[in-house]
Amino acid sequence: MQDIILSAPSLKSVIRCGAGAFQKYAPQIPENAFIITDSNVSALYGDLISSTFKSAPVFVIPAGERSKNYKVLIKIFEKMTECGITRKSTVVALGGGVVGDIAGLAASLYMRGINIVQIPTTLLSQVDSSVGGKTAIDFNGVKNVLGTFYQPSEVIVDPMFLKTLPAREVRCGLGEIIKYGALDGGIYNTLIKNQDGLFDLAFLESVTADCIRHKAKVVSEDEKDLSGARKTLNLGHTTGHAFELYYKRKSHGEFVLIGTYYELYIAQQSGVCEKAYADSLRSLIKKVIKKIPAYADAEQAACVAKFDKKNDRQTSVSIVAPAEKGRSEEIVLPLEKYTRLVADCARALVEEQ
Amino acid sequence: MQDIILSAPSLKSVIRCGAGAFQKYAPQIPENAFIITDSNVSALYGDLISSTFKSAPVFVIPAGERSKNYKVLIKIFEKMTECGITRKSTVVALGGGVVGDIAGLAASLYMRGINIVQIPTTLLSQVDSSVGGKTAIDFNGVKNVLGTFYQPSEVIVDPMFLKTLPAREVRCGLGEIIKYGALDGGIYNTLIKNQDGLFDLAFLESVTADCIRHKAKVVSEDEKDLSGARKTLNLGHTTGHAFELYYKRKSHGEFVLIGTYYELYIAQQSGVCEKAYADSLRSLIKKVIKKIPAYADAEQAACVAKFDKKNDRQTSVSIVAPAEKGRSEEIVLPLEKYTRLVADCARALVEEQ
Numbered sequence: 001m002q003d004i005i006l007s008a009p010s011l012k013s014v015i016r017c018g019a020g021a022f023q024k025y026a027p028q029i030p031e032n033a034f035i036i037t038d039s040n041v042s043a044l045y046g047d048l049i050s051s052t053f054k055s056a057p058v059f060v061i062p063a064g065e066r067s068k069n070y071k072v073l074i075k076i077f078e079k080m081t082e083c084g085i086t087r088k089s090t091v092v093a094l095g096g097g098v099v100g101d102i103a104g105l106a107a108s109l110y111m112r113g114i115n116i117v118q119i120p121t122t123l124l125s126q127v128d129s130s131v132g133g134k135t136a137i138d139f140n141g142v143k144n145v146l147g148t149f150y151q152p153s154e155v156i157v158d159p160m161f162l163k164t165l166p167a168r169e170v171r172c173g174l175g176e177i178i179k180y181g182a183l184d185g186g187i188y189n190t191l192i193k194n195q196d197g198l199f200d201l202a203f204l205e206s207v208t209a210d211c212i213r214h215k216a217k218v219v220s221e222d223e224k225d226l227s228g229a230r231k232t233l234n235l236g237h238t239t240g241h242a243f244e245l246y247y248k249r250k251s252h253g254e255f256v257l258i259g260t261y262y263e264l265y266i267a268q269q270s271g272v273c274e275k276a277y278a279d280s281l282r283s284l285i286k287k288v289i290k291k292i293p294a295y296a297d298a299e300q301a302a303c304v305a306k307f308d309k310k311n312d313r314q315t316s317v318s319i320v321a322p323a324e325k326g327r328s329e330e331i332v333l334p335l336e337k338y339t340r341l342v343a344d345c346a347r348a349l350v351e352e353q
Numbered sequence: 354m355q356d357i358i359l360s361a362p363s364l365k366s367v368i369r370c371g372a373g374a375f376q377k378y379a380p381q382i383p384e385n386a387f388i389i390t391d392s393n394v395s396a397l398y399g400d401l402i403s404s405t406f407k408s409a410p411v412f413v414i415p416a417g418e419r420s421k422n423y424k425v426l427i428k429i430f431e432k433m434t435e436c437g438i439t440r441k442s443t444v445v446a447l448g449g450g451v452v453g454d455i456a457g458l459a460a461s462l463y464m465r466g467i468n469i470v471q472i473p474t475t476l477l478s479q480v481d482s483s484v485g486g487k488t489a490i491d492f493n494g495v496k497n498v499l500g501t502f503y504q505p506s507e508v509i510v511d512p513m514f515l516k517t518l519p520a521r522e523v524r525c526g527l528g529e530i531i532k533y534g535a536l537d538g539g540i541y542n543t544l545i546k547n548q549d550g551l552f553d554l555a556f557l558e559s560v561t562a563d564c565i566r567h568k569a570k571v572v573s574e575d576e577k578d579l580s581g582a583r584k585t586l587n588l589g590h591t592t593g594h595a596f597e598l599y600y601k602r603k604s605h606g607e608f609v610l611i612g613t614y615y616e617l618y619i620a621q622q623s624g625v626c627e628k629a630y631a632d633s634l635r636s637l638i639k640k641v642i643k644k645i646p647a648y649a650d651a652e653q654a655a656c657v658a659k660f661d662k663k664n665d666r667q668t669s670v671s672i673v674a675p676a677e678k679g680r681s682e683e684i685v686l687p688l689e690k691y692t693r694l695v696a697d698c699a700r701a702l703v704e705e706q
Contacts, residue, residue, distance in 0.1 A: 070427060081493040112500045140434040147465045314437065
């Protein structure tokens with residue numbers, strides 16, 4: 001077990017990483033807690049929840065991305081006000097990225113902000129979304145368009161939860177891990193060295209801490225996403241989000257992987273990334289998703305990227321492109337060029353398969 | 354005209370005070386603005402809005418406290434997403450406290466926070482609510498229970514708008530001004546000196562700047578309401594809010610005045626405040642509201658105070674009591690004692706009238 005400190009200007013966040021973290025730290029959460037979890041976690045860990053958090057009220061949201069909306073948020077607030085949750089209470093987010101994002105937003109708004117502890121239960125949320133204080137819901141077809149920056153006082157990252165995680169969910173987490181590989185030379189080396197054992201639990205536990213350490217450093221420098229440092233964490237996400245909104249059926253982590261694959265193509269075609277390095281990242285991606293979808297209507301799907309909140313003018317699209325080991329680079333492309341390159345990548349995939 | 358600087362840890366806010374501030378600074382707001390106003394302001398200043406903000410989208414909420422709810426907030430977000438508002442846009446809150454509170458919340462949540470300029474049009478919002486970055490909506494019968502701390506980059510306080518303000522709205526603003534008189538020795542002296550000309554526009558313009566200066570200092574020291582400094586600004590509000598929720602018919606500023614009147618009684622009975630000083634504040638209050646209501650069911654109404662978000666345990670009530678010129682003091686009373694004193698004050702008012 002190890003503690004990683006994220007010293008954001010607004011609050012110092014402590015991330016407890018490793019086996020045994022839940023058993024040690026969850027019981028220390030003050031008694032007046034309000035637990036937010038989802039139907040999957042509640043079914044698997046109902047007994048653990050009641051034995052750990054005793055009589056604390058538990059709000060269960062339906063599992064899945066579609067719960068990340070304002071109607072669910074309002075139901076959470078109804079329960080919080082009915083339970084008489086006060087300024088001194090602690091919200092506990094026990095679940096994956098959706099639970100973490102909506103519970104974080106609820107905690108940040110309730111009485112203008114009460115304490116929140118994140119206990120991520122999926123690989124994706126452990127490795128990325130539970131750390132750094134970004135909270136959000138989707139609205140009117142725009143992902144994460146309503147939210148806050150609000151640091152959890154504590155994040156408890158225990159690999160115990162990964163044992164019950166479906167393989168697909170592990171793939172999603174590996175999507176974000178490979179993203180960190182494209183940003184951080186050390187993580188890249190670790191991934192290349194372990195490329196035949198990416199799904200191994202002991203490996204995942206150790207690389208998770210590496211990714212959190214990378215993210216904690218970036219967020220400490222640029223909590224509010226202003227200087228550009230934090231923007232690098234969106235590698236793969238511009239195209240990933242666009243596909244996610246257009247095709248819907250896969251989950252966020254898978255779309256990040258697919259988005260990274262397409263953006264590698266764009267980076268290479270734009271002369272930002274060497275073929276050999278791009279190939280090595282592509283081969284990592286293919287260890288996780290065997291067959292990258294060659295979307296027939298990739299061009300239309302990519303158009304959705306112009307609605308991404310990171311793109312201020314709607315005539316151009318910005319992506320964070322892998323450049324070389326340990327370095328990424330922002331490229332801004334005219335919308336037509338971006339969509340054409342996405343379509344080219346899809347065609348190249350068809351030829352390849 | 355004068356600038357007052359509020360140096361909050363999260364953002365430096367500039368408050369432009371005085372006649373001519375609107376004409377000088379409103380046209381400098383960047384073009385990609387999104388205007389939020391209410392039906393009263395829109396009816397009175399529709400031409401000024403369109404000549405100043407040109408083609409910027411304008412969202413008009415129904416005037417009145419009842420608009421401060423999540424349904425109106427969602428409608429604002431619908432319009433913002435439909436208009437393609439981006440991270441670089443500026444929300445302009447043109448109106449009273451309700452507009453400022455809900456527009457501030459909308460700006461703080463949209464894309465995790467975009468720029469907001471407050472242009473308060475009522476005395477109450479000029480003197481108090483537009484400054485300091487507290488945003489909120491009411492929910493499930495609890496006032497201001499959902500909100501954020503989010504500083505406007507600029508506040509434009511122009512007395513021009515007071516010319517069309519109904520006398521009742523001026524009374525409401527004087528409610529907050531007298532509150533500042535109970536906190537700040539300088540403002541107290543000014544009020545006593547001008548007690549026969551409280552409604553005079555030139556006087557209001559000058560005392561407004563004094564109140565803003567006081568508030569800017571307090572908020573710079575305690576932006577997030579943690580150290581106790583900012584809590585002093587709730588003088589009169591515990592009882593005022595309780596009455597507001599129970600009786601509903603008057604408006605916020607009137608209830609603050611009435612709350613201050615009742616809390617002066619409590620402060621005196623608790624030995625915190627001398628009779629002569631309490632009398633001088635009471636006489637100021639009576640210059641604004643001739644007849645303080647002697648509520649027959651004041652005891653039940655006061656019970657609502659236990660739900661106030663400032664009261665962590667629901668068995669006691671905290672009030673900020675005027676103590677002596679330039680000094681207030683927090684007193685925490687058991688719920689029964691608090692409600693009994695409120696009822697005693699109501700009875701004393703009956704005897705007096």
